Amino acid sequence: MSAPATAAAPQLPDRLLAELVDVLGPAYVLTSKTARYNRARVPAPFPVHRWPERVPDLVVLPGTAEETAEVVRLANAHRVPIVPRDGGTGLTDGAVPERRGIVVDVKRMNAVKEIDTDAWTATVGPGINMLKLNEALAPHGLIYPDDPASYPCSLVGGRIGTSGWSLVGSRYGHSRDLVLSFQLVLPTGDLIRVGDGGGRKTSKSSSGYQLKHLFMGHQGTLGIATEATLKLYPKPEAELSPFFAFSDYDSAHDCVRRLARAGVGVFAGAVLFDEWKVDYLRRDDEAYIPQPKDVRALVCAVAYGNEDEVRAGGRRLMRIARDAGGRYLGDEVSQGDWAARHDRYATPLHGRTREGQVAPMSWHCEDAAVNWARLPAVRREWHAIVERLRERHGIFDDWGMFCYTSADTGVDYLTEIDVGIWEQRLDDEAWAAWVDAKRDIADVALRHGGSISACHGSCREGEVDLVPLELGGGYDVMCEVKRALDPHNIMNPGKYGLHRAYSDSGGGSGPGGGDVGGSGEGVR
Amino acid sequence: MTDRDPGTDSGPDSRTAETSQPSPVTAEFIEDWRNAAYNCFSSGHKFCREVCPVMQETRNESWTPTAFHANVVAMEQGELSVEDVAEDYVNCTQCGACELRCPNTLFTGDFYRFRTRTVDLVKQMRALAVDNGVHQSGYRRWNLLTDERGHEPVLGATPVSQEHVRDWADGLDLPVGGETVLFVDCEAAFYRTSLPRAVARLLRLAGVEFGLMREQWCCGGPAAEMGYREQSRRFAEHNLADWRASGTRRVLVLDPHDYITFTEDYPAYFGEDFDIEVVLVVELLARLVDEGKLVPSVPVERTVTYHDPCRLNKRKGVWEEPRRILRAIPGLTFHDVDRVTQWSYCSGAGGGLPVEKPELTAAISGTRMRRAAELNVDTLVSACPWSERPLSEAGEEHAIDVVDLHELLAESCGFDVYTGPGAGPAAAGGDGR
Numbered sequence A: 001m002s003a004p005a006t007a008a009a010p011q012l013p014d015r016l017l018a019e020l021v022d023v024l025g026p027a028y029v030l031t032s033k034t035a036r037y038n039r040a041r042v043p044a045p046f047p048v049h050r051w052p053e054r055v056p057d058l059v060v061l062p063g064t065a066e067e068t069a070e071v072v073r074l075a076n077a078h079r080v081p082i083v084p085r086d087g088g089t090g091l092t093d094g095a096v097p098e099r100r101g102i103v104v105d106v107k108r109m110n111a112v113k114e115i116d117t118d119a120w121t122a123t124v125g126p127g128i129n130m131l132k133l134n135e136a137l138a139p140h141g142l143i144y145p146d147d148p149a150s151y152p153c154s155l156v157g158g159r160i161g162t163s164g165w166s167l168v169g170s171r172y173g174h175s176r177d178l179v180l181s182f183q184l185v186l187p188t189g190d191l192i193r194v195g196d197g198g199g200r201k202t203s204k205s206s207s208g209y210q211l212k213h214l215f216m217g218h219q220g221t222l223g224i225a226t227e228a229t230l231k232l233y234p235k236p237e238a239e240l241s242p243f244f245a246f247s248d249y250d251s252a253h254d255c256v257r258r259l260a261r262a263g264v265g266v267f268a269g270a271v272l273f274d275e276w277k278v279d280y281l282r283r284d285d286e287a288y289i290p291q292p293k294d295v296r297a298l299v300c301a302v303a304y305g306n307e308d309e310v311r312a313g314g315r316r317l318m319r320i321a322r323d324a325g326g327r328y329l330g331d332e333v334s335q336g337d338w339a340a341r342h343d344r345y346a347t348p349l350h351g352r353t354r355e356g357q358v359a360p361m362s363w364h365c366e367d368a369a370v371n372w373a374r375l376p377a378v379r380r381e382w383h384a385i386v387e388r389l390r391e392r393h394g395i396f397d398d399w400g401m402f403c404y405t406s407a408d409t410g411v412d413y414l415t416e417i418d419v420g421i422w423e424q425r426l427d428d429e430a431w432a433a434w435v436d437a438k439r440d441i442a443d444v445a446l447r448h449g450g451s452i453s454a455c456h457g458s459c460r461e462g463e464v465d466l467v468p469l470e471l472g473g474g475y476d477v478m479c480e481v482k483r484a485l486d487p488h489n490i491m492n493p494g495k496y497g498l499h500r501a502y503s504d505s506g507g508g509s510g511p512g513g514g515d516v517g518g519s520g521e522g523v524r
Numbered sequence B: 001m002t003d004r005d006p007g008t009d010s011g012p013d014s015r016t017a018e019t020s021q022p023s024p025v026t027a028e029f030i031e032d033w034r035n036a037a038y039n040c041f042s043s044g045h046k047f048c049r050e051v052c053p054v055m056q057e058t059r060n061e062s063w064t065p066t067a068f069h070a071n072v073v074a075m076e077q078g079e080l081s082v083e084d085v086a087e088d089y090v091n092c093t094q095c096g097a098c099e100l101r102c103p104n105t106l107f108t109g110d111f112y113r114f115r116t117r118t119v120d121l122v123k124q125m126r127a128l129a130v131d132n133g134v135h136q137s138g139y140r141r142w143n144l145l146t147d148e149r150g151h152e153p154v155l156g157a158t159p160v161s162q163e164h165v166r167d168w169a170d171g172l173d174l175p176v177g178g179e180t181v182l183f184v185d186c187e188a189a190f191y192r193t194s195l196p197r198a199v200a201r202l203l204r205l206a207g208v209e210f211g212l213m214r215e216q217w218c219c220g221g222p223a224a225e226m227g228y229r230e231q232s233r234r235f236a237e238h239n240l241a242d243w244r245a246s247g248t249r250r251v252l253v254l255d256p257h258d259y260i261t262f263t264e265d266y267p268a269y270f271g272e273d274f275d276i277e278v279v280l281v282v283e284l285l286a287r288l289v290d291e292g293k294l295v296p297s298v299p300v301e302r303t304v305t306y307h308d309p310c311r312l313n314k315r316k317g318v319w320e321e322p323r324r325i326l327r328a329i330p331g332l333t334f335h336d337v338d339r340v341t342q343w344s345y346c347s348g349a350g351g352g353l354p355v356e357k358p359e360l361t362a363a364i365s366g367t368r369m370r371r372a373a374e375l376n377v378d379t380l381v382s383a384c385p386w387s388e389r390p391l392s393e394a395g396e397e398h399a400i401d402v403v404d405l406h407e408l409l410a411e412s413c414g415f416d417v418y419t420g421p422g423a424g425p426a427a428a429g430g431d432g433r
Helices: A014-024 A033-037 A048-054 A065-078 A130-140 A156-162 A249-260 A275-284 A307-323 A331-339 A372-392 A428-447 A463-471 A473-485 A495-502 B012-019 B024-043 B053-058 B065-076 B082-090 B097-101 B103-112 B118-131 B137-149 B186-190 B194-205 B221-226 B229-245 B256-273 B281-290 B310-316 B320-328 B358-373 B385-398 B405-412
Strands: A058-060 A082-085 A102-105 A112-116 A121-124 A179-185 A191-195 A224-231 A238-240 A243-246 A267-273 A297-305 A350-352 A358-360 A362-371 A396-405 A412-421 B180-183 B250-253 B277-280 B303-306 B379-382 B401-404
Touching (some): A065 A224, A130 A156, A243 A331, A249 A267, A249 A297, A249 A372, A249 A396, A275 A396, A362 A428, A372 A428, A412 A428, A428 A463, B024 B065, B024 B103, B024 B118, B053 B358, B065 B118, B137 B221, B194 B401, B194 B405, B221 B256, B229 B256, B250 B256, B281 B405, B320 B405
Parallel strands (some): A082 A102
Antiparallel strands (some): A267 A396, A396 A412
C-alpha cells in the first residue's frame, strides 16, 4: 500500500490513541490539523501542492526517555509508523513522514542535565539547541563546538540522527566526534546507551562493536536518541577568519589545499567560493559587499584557539594565502562575513528565473564528499547539470558552490552546490526534472570517487536511488541490520529504500498495517 | 498547553467544504499575506524559534512564527481553514523577537526596508478569525467588558469605570485638558497606581506642563491585538476626539503598549489626519535627567537588573534611555544584560496571552525571573506596567522585588513613592492583560 494522496483525519486505532493519552497525558498527544501539517515539512524544497501527502496521523511530545520508549513500544505493537522529529531543519527529509503514522517530536526533552567541569562533558536532552546549550556553558568558560549552518535552530538529537557537519569541524571534529555517548530507544521500545565502549564519557574504546557510528546518521530509521553526553572545549580566546579574493578559480582551489596542509594547529577550516557563487552574491545578495569584477573566487580560512597561537598560526595562514595569489579583503568583510555564516545560509530570499525575473526562492543544497583533486571536475559537471535543468525549467537558479575542508588535512571536502527553487511554481513535471538532476548530481560525485552526502544524508528522491551503488555490500548489511533491529519496519519507513529489507516477509507497517515492504514500490 | 481533543478533528470532506470557497474577507487576507508567508515558508530555517518566549516554554512547533506563516500557505492551498488555525494564534505575546531574529529581516532589511511581520500577521489572523465568527472565549469576554466599561477589566471582579480612571491622581491637583496630556493605561490607572503618580510628580518637578484627558478610554490597542478591530477603532476615535476637543497637541505615554498603539495603530486608522505628537515618558525623563532638570540624588541601595520591555526594546528599539536613567541613580548596583540577549526574554504579559493562557504567562515570567536570579540581584527594574504584575508574582519565589523604573527615579528624586494615596498596586485580585 502506498502512502495515501490526501491528509485525511487520523487513521489510527482508537485504542492506540487512548493508550498514548494514558502514557503522555492529553496535552501532549496532538491531533489538530495545524499540529500535523506543521510537522510534515523540513526546509528542503518540495511541491507545495503535495504537502498533504506527508501529513502524519498524529504528533506526540514526550517529556522523558521512558515516555518515548513507551510510545515506540505501543507503535511497534500496533505496527504503526514512527517518525522522530527533532529540529526539523534537515535537508534530506529525515523528519518527513512518508507513511503517515506518529511523529515523535522530542523538543520538550531539552534539559541540561549535567555539566561536568572535570570531564568537560555536558549531558543533555536531545531537544536542546546548540546555541542555547552554549549560553548555559558560557559561565563555565566552555563551549560545545558543533557549528552547522543551522546552529541557531537545529537540535542535538537531530545532529545525531543526521551525523551532522560542523563548520569548525577541522578544529574540533564533527557531531560524530563531539557526541561521546547517547541513550537511544530502539524500534522495539528498548532503551540502550551507545558510545565508545560502556563509559558515558570516554572518547576511545576498543571494547566490543563500535555501535556509536551505527546509530548516527540513520535518519531516524534505527531509533530515537533521548539523551546525549557531549564533549566540551574551552571557549577559544581568539577567532580569525580572513577572506581572500582570487582572479581565477584554480588559484583559489590550490590555496585551500595549501592552507589545510600547513599543519597549523588552530586551523578550523577553509571555505572555497567558486565564480558562480561570487556572481550570485554580487547579483542577488544585498548584504554582500561587492568586489571588483576581476574577483572570481574567494577563500576563507578560519582559526580558533588561544590568542598567541591564533596570532602565530594566523600569520602563517595569511602568508600562505598571499603566496597563492590571494588578496586579503580586510577586517570588516572578514569578520562580518564569518559572523553572518549562520544567518546567511538561507538567504537572500530570492533568485532569478532563467529570464532574469526576480522570484522568491527556496534554497536547496547538494552536499557531496569529494577529494580535493576532483573538485574542479565535479564543479564543471554539476554546473552543467543545473544549466540543463534551467534550460527546461526556468524556476531553478544556480547559486554557485562552496567547498569546505572536512578534516585538518584538507584531503576531502564538503562540496556544495546551491540551487534556488521557486517552490510556488514547482509543478509535477519540474519536480520530476529536479529529481533527475539530483540523481545526476549524486552520480557525478560517485564517479569521482566521492560520497553522495558529506552532511545532510542521502535519502531524498533521486539521490537515494544511488545509495546501494555507493555502499555496495554495505547496503545489504544496512538492510540486514534494519530488519534485525526493526522487525516490523516501524521506524521512519520509506527512508533509504530500506523496505527492501522486508521484501520476502510481507512485514512492515503502514496504514492498516499494510505491507509497505511489498515489492514493486520503486525506490522511494 | 492544550491541543484540540483527540478525535474531534474534522475530516477531509468537511475541510474541503469549508475552504474550497473561503469567505471574501478570508480570500482578501490570503491575497494580502501570501507572499510574506511564502518568504518565511521558503526559508523555513526557524532561527526565530529559540528566541520565541512561547516556544521556549511549550516546545510546541505548532506555536512558532514559522508555523504561523506556513499556515497561511496551507490556507492558500485550501488545506487549512481559519477555523483550523485560529486557536493556535493565541500563543504569541507579540513581543517581536522573531522578527528581529529572522534572517530575512537581518539580510534584506537594509536594502529593501524589509522586515518579517509576524506580530502584524498574528494580529490580522486573530482579526480574520473574529471577522469569520471564530472567537476565543477569554478574548471575547475581555473585550466585551472593555466595551461596556471603557477600560480593561484589570481588577477582575472589581469593576473599573470612567468615574475612577483619575483616582490615581487624587491630591495632585492636575488640570484637565491642555496642549499636553498624560495618557495612563488601564493597568497603571487602576492597578499599579503608584506608577502614574510617580510620573506625574516627576514631570511637575521638572516643570513639564500637562493635564489629564477629559474622558479617557482604553487606548484600543488590546482590542486590536486580540482581533476586535472595529472596537479598537471606535476607542481610538473617542480618544482622538477627546484630544481634539481639549486642544491637545501632544500625548505623553508611560506604557509601552500604548506607545505602540498610538504610533502604529492610530496612524493606520487616521492617516495624515493623525497629527498628535506622541512622547514616550521614559525618553522624556532621560532627557530631563541629562538636562539637569531632574537630579536623582537620594541613594537607592539596591542591586538591580533591568528588564527590557519587549515593546520598547524589540518593537521600538528603545533600550538606551532606560539604562541612562538607571546609571544616573546613586546607590544602585546595576547588573545589566545586553539588549540583544534580551530578545529572548519576555514577561509573557503581552498580546492578550494572559487573558487566554495565564499559566503560560506565569511560566514565561518564571523563566525571566530565574535569569534575573542567576545575577544575584535583589530587584528587577521594568518600564512596563503590564509586565510588572506577573513578574512580581514570579519574583516572590526568588525574593526579588519588581520595581518600575519611573518609580525608582521618583524615589531617587526624593518622592515617597510607596506610601500614601496611590501607593503600590491596588488591593484587588484581577487578571492582567
